[in-house]
Amino acid sequence: MSRNTALITGASSGIGAVYADRLARRGYDLVLVARNTDRLKQVAQRISQEHDVNIQIVPADLATPAGSAIVEDILKTGQVSFLVNNAGFGAVSTLLQTNIDDMVNMID
Numbered sequence: 001m002s003r004n005t006a007l008i009t010g011a012s013s014g015i016g017a018v019y020a021d022r023l024a025r026r027g028y029d030l031v032l033v034a035r036n037t038d039r040l041k042q043v044a045q046r047i048s049q050e051h052d053v054n055i056q057i058v059p060a061d062l063a064t065p066a067g068s069a070i071v072e073d074i075l076k077t078g079q080v081s082f083l084v085n086n087a088g089f090g091a092v093s094t095l096l097q098t099n100i101d102d103m104v105n106m107i108d
Contacts, residue, residue, distance in 0.1 A: 004081040006081070007080045010087035013034075016084065019084045020032055062087045062088075
């Protein structure tokens with residue numbers, strides 16, 4: 001990829017998809033990572049119709065060692081100039097009321 005490239009995790013919906021669109025508007029080529037391949041393809045197709053950028057989709061579950069290794073290998077190439085680490089989920093409770101196992105899963 002010849003331009004600046006952004007790698008976005010959690011890119012199949014929500015904040016990740018918005019980041020992908022906004023960075024494509026700014027001329028970034030994209031590496032889109034998410035678990036849901038179908039939604040990832042839909043986001044990539046929509047963005048490629050609206051913006052003249054290169055898009056690589058990477059189906060990967062970052063909660064698994066194999067999924068994390070895929071992204072790590074991409075980052076090691078040195079071709080990514082911008083990282084949006086958006087994959088995961090949030091807790092909707094106060095810190096003291098949050099289940100510790102849920103927090104550990106969120107961090108993983």
